[in-house]
Amino acid sequence: MSSAPSRSSQDAVGNSLGIAVDRIIAAIEQVAASNPVVLIDGRSGAGKTSLARALVARWPLRGRVQLVALDSIYPGWDGLDDGVELARELILTPHAKGFVGVWQRWDWTVGEPAEAHAVDPSLPLIVEGSGALTPTTARLADVRVWLESPTASRKERALARDGETYRPHWDRWARQEQRHVTRDDPMSLASLVFPVP
Known part of the structure; x- marks a missing residue:
């Protein structure tokens, strides 16, 4: 019996992520701003990256949209809170104030900050x-998304994606x-909550 996820x-x-994209697009259009901010949260393997890419x-507005993955910012395997704080301080707050934000990518291989990126x-x-x-970041976003997914499904997807690199750090x-x-x-x-099988 294969351990790979079934096609169904x-x-x-x-299908769940497609429904989510449709509803997020409708919410973005209702914001009626040229530079809305969308936050997508959920536990590991819930589908955040797939949803963001889709x-x-x-994207329903003219021009391009910027995408920042917190995986590029967390400073290591114990850095969830620190990564979110960096995103708030260096990306979300400047964006809300009309200033250019600058953040550094975390190089997971060498365990230190790498090149800088502007927002x-x-x-x-x-x-x-x-x-x-978080209560602080939520105030800086126009559309706030939470993905809810069962632990077993999330773990299977996350480990299929990141393999043995992630397995020792899952817990x-x-x-x-x-x-x-x-x-x-x-x-x-969240302003929108979506279940993902």
């Missing part, structure tokens, strides 16, 4: 990653996600 389970996830591909405040912005929705990261969920209650901060 992949289709179910794809949203970029179908244009005149352009729309999507920030996706575990921990993205360590899950504890940080649980701390975030308990402390920040991101589902209650």
Whole structure:
């Protein structure tokens, strides 16, 4: 018996994310701003990255949209909270104030900051990653998304994606996600909540 996800389970996830994109697009259009901010949160393997990429591909406004993945910012395997704080300080707050934000990519191989990236405040912005929705960041976003997915499904997808690199750190990261969920209650901060099988 294969351990690979079945086609029907992949289709179910794809269908759920497709519905989510449709509803997020409608919410973005209702904001009626040229540079809306979308935050996408959920535990590891919930589908945040897939959803963000699908949203970029179908972005409803003219011009380009900027996408920042918190995976590029977290400073290591114990860095969920620090990564979210960096995103708030260096990306979301400057964007809200009309200033250019500058953040550094975290190089997971060498364990230190790498090249810098700029965020244009005149352009729309999507920030996706575990921990993205907090009481502080929620105030800086126009559309706030939470993805809810069962642990077994999430773990299967996450480990299929990142393989043996992630496996030894799954529990360590899950504890940080649980701390975030308990402390920040991101589902209650979301303007849109989507179940993902």
